[in-house]
Amino acid sequence: MDAANGTIQFQNVTYRQSNRDLISRLNVMVQPGETLVLLGRSGCGKTTTLKLANGSLLPTQGTVKIADRSTTQWNLIQLRRQIGYAIQEVGLFPHFTVAKNVGVVPSLLNWPPGQVQARVYELLEKVGLAPSQFAHRYPHQLSGGQKQRVGVARALAADPPILLMDEPFGALDPITRLELQQEFLQLQQQLRKTIVFVTHDVQEALLLATRIGFIEAGRLIGLSSPQAFLNSPAPEAQDFLQGFKMAADLQTSLQQQENQSD
Amino acid sequence: MIEFLEKYGLEIVQHTGEHLVLVGISTGLAILAGVPLGVLITRKSYLSPWILGFANVVQTIPSLALFGLLIPLPLVGGIGGNTAIAALILYALLPIVRNTYVGIINVDPAVREAGRGMGMTDWQLLVQVELPLASSVILGGIRVATVIAVGVATIAAAIGAGGLGSFIFRGVAVVDYQLILAGAVPAALMAIAADAALAWLERSLQVGSRR
Numbered sequence: 001m002d003a004a005n006g007t008i009q010f011q012n013v014t015y016r017q018s019n020r021d022l023i024s025r026l027n028v029m030v031q032p033g034e035t036l037v038l039l040g041r042s043g044c045g046k047t048t049t050l051k052l053a054n055g056s057l058l059p060t061q062g063t064v065k066i067a068d069r070s071t072t073q074w075n076l077i078q079l080r081r082q083i084g085y086a087i088q089e090v091g092l093f094p095h096f097t098v099a100k101n102v103g104v105v106p107s108l109l110n111w112p113p114g115q116v117q118a119r120v121y122e123l124l125e126k127v128g129l130a131p132s133q134f135a136h137r138y139p140h141q142l143s144g145g146q147k148q149r150v151g152v153a154r155a156l157a158a159d160p161p162i163l164l165m166d167e168p169f170g171a172l173d174p175i176t177r178l179e180l181q182q183e184f185l186q187l188q189q190q191l192r193k194t195i196v197f198v199t200h201d202v203q204e205a206l207l208l209a210t211r212i213g214f215i216e217a218g219r220l221i222g223l224s225s226p227q228a229f230l231n232s233p234a235p236e237a238q239d240f241l242q243g244f245k246m247a248a249d250l251q252t253s254l255q256q257q258e259n260q261s262d
Numbered sequence: 263m264i265e266f267l268e269k270y271g272l273e274i275v276q277h278t279g280e281h282l283v284l285v286g287i288s289t290g291l292a293i294l295a296g297v298p299l300g301v302l303i304t305r306k307s308y309l310s311p312w313i314l315g316f317a318n319v320v321q322t323i324p325s326l327a328l329f330g331l332l333i334p335l336p337l338v339g340g341i342g343g344n345t346a347i348a349a350l351i352l353y354a355l356l357p358i359v360r361n362t363y364v365g366i367i368n369v370d371p372a373v374r375e376a377g378r379g380m381g382m383t384d385w386q387l388l389v390q391v392e393l394p395l396a397s398s399v400i401l402g403g404i405r406v407a408t409v410i411a412v413g414v415a416t417i418a419a420a421i422g423a424g425g426l427g428s429f430i431f432r433g434v435a436v437v438d439y440q441l442i443l444a445g446a447v448p449a450a451l452m453a454i455a456a457d458a459a460l461a462w463l464e465r466s467l468q469v470g471s472r473r
Contacts, residue, residue, distance in 0.1 A: 054379060080381030091376025095394050105380050154380075164379075 005067050006032040006161035006194035008053055013062035015048055022048045023218045025062070032161070033192040037209035039199060039240075045218040046198040050164045053196060054083050066162070081105055084155030084163040084193070088170045090147045092139040098124070098150050099135040105158040123153040128183065145176035152184070156191070163195045169204065181207055202244040206230070214240070270444055274429075278448050281425040284343065284415045285452075288350030289408050296355050296407075297400065300362025301388065310363065317356035325417045328352065333421060346415070346423035353414050354407035361403025365396025398468040405460035412453040416445065 008030040015023040023045045030036045038046045051057040052064050055076040064071045066079060092101050102123055103116045111119070121131040127149040139147060148168060155163055169177045169184075181204060188195065188208075199205055205212050205226070212229045214222040216236045224232060230241065267274075303310035320328070328349045333339050338348035369392050377387045393400075419427030429445030432438070 056378065077381050077383055080379060083379075083381075085376065085379035087372060087376060087379070089370075089372030091370070091372035091374075091379075093373060093377075093391055093395075094370075104382075108381060108386065 007065075007067060008162065008194060008196065009063075009065040009068075010049075010052070011063045011065065013052060013059045013064055015045075015052060015057060016060040021218050023052065023059075026220050028213060028220060028223060030194055030196055032194050034210040035188060035195040035197055035208055036211050036213055037197045037199060037205040038213045038215055039202065039205045040215035041200060041240075044215045046200075046215055047166055048218075049215070050166050050196060050198055053162075053164055054080050054085060081109055081158060082160045082162065084157075084160045086148075086151045086155040086163070086165045086168040088167040090139075090151040090168075092147055092150060092154075094139050096138075097135065098129070098137050098139070098142070099131075101139070101150055102153045102157050104154060105160075109158055119157060120153075123156055124150075126156075126187065127153045129153070145172055145180065148172060148180060152180075152187075156187075161194060163193045163197075165195065165197045167199055168197075170199070170201070177204075184208060202241065266440055266444075270429075270441075274444055274448060277424060277426045277428055277445070278452070280423075281412070281415055281427075281449065281452065284346055284350060284418060284423060284425050285408065285411045285456075288347045288415075289354050289404070289411050291347070292351045292354035292358055292407055292411075293404060295351065296358030296403075297362050299355075300359045300400075301366065301393075303359070303363050304366045304392075305384075314356075314360060314363070317352075317359050320352045321356050325349070325353070325414045326420060329417060329421045341422045343423045345421055346418035346425075350411050350414060350418070354411050357403040357406040357410070358400070359403075361406075362396065362400050365399030365403075366392045368399070369395045398464050401460060401464040401467060405457060405464065408456045408460060409453050412449060412456060416449050 010026045010028045013023060013026040014021055026049065028036070038049055040046050048057065052059055052071070053066070055064075055071040055074060058064075058072055066074060066083075071079070093104070096104075099117070099120050102120045106116045106119055121135065124131040124134060129146060129149055134142075134146070134150075139150070142150065148171075151168060155165070169180050172180065185208065197208060206229070209226050211223060212226055213220055214229065214232070214234070214237050221236050222229065222232050222234050229237065232238065232241075299313055303313050323331070329345060332345045332349055333341065339345055366388075373391060373395070374387065377391050382390070415423075415425050416427035416430055418425050419431050426445040426449045429441050433441030433443075433445065
């Protein structure tokens, strides 16, 4: 079984927990090579959507299809080994070196050790961590940004066609975040993975997305290009953008003040 | 003193040996039973109050009474070593089961989620991630269990299982302090040595998994 064509399809998906719909009637097709950013407040169901995609949760109603096969029919262990997964808390194994952390999935797939190591070094290089310097460190010897780079390298390790990313840059300082976002864009231009990226940060969504899916209270309210999202008529999206615009206006006025005082 | 050692030296060595065998076998078996039980209750959480409760209740039974209660039972019962080992296993169980459970439950949820999300099977997650990360906590439980077993094993002499308790019971019966000390001092040294050795091991495991 293999997820090579890398499509993710949510067909009328509802996920209910203790009589509450965390996701209701979600319909979306994630195309190969696109970055679908799910945008919304904390607790709106973004993370639930990711967990439905890798079979951590199974839909109460409807179907989630990875490469045209329902998650209820996949061998979930095999499915997850073909889906890169990066989360905000990173979740590096504290007792493994950086190299061993990045090599987890290739090792699970029984790659020969030499091949695992070559791949690990290639990936560390790719995410901007010099292998000679970082391969043998432990996670507690890394900064937050470095940990997250290792997390991204680990998600990419077995060259999965699909990546799920749950606010991977959320816990980073703004400068490191911007750096990682830029690198993410460059990586994605080379790799063309099918990516579902969850965030509550509008700026991040506008920067990274091919399409933005705006989620509110478990419902997909809008699905559009970043440009169209900015002009979206949906009142919820407007509310969300309002806060963002206020912040942006504040920034502009601060800059103007600075320019005047120069 | 020298006279005493000449008279009892060989016997001290012999009883120390018996004591070590009692403690070694019982703690070993308690680890073999306790760690899997601890793992089991992290997977089937509805079992945890029952298993932890049972181990807890056993701890509250006075040791002499527990030895006495086990004597009439088939297989484990009777006078001698088997009964003593069964009782010592029951005593050693609680700290091992509890620490295994606590050690695994306290593994960072993000680490577990990452492991599952990358396609680890439950067994791989347990062996490659949870047990190594819980190892120093589990070892802490084994350390407590061992020290308890060294102490409780002195009572085993009361049901004819030998060990350093033999000196103590004899000494108490004839009010001979030297005889009591001949049992008590080696037992205390054994407990201290086991504690120190396992504490060292515990620390050395912790260094590898520090975050």
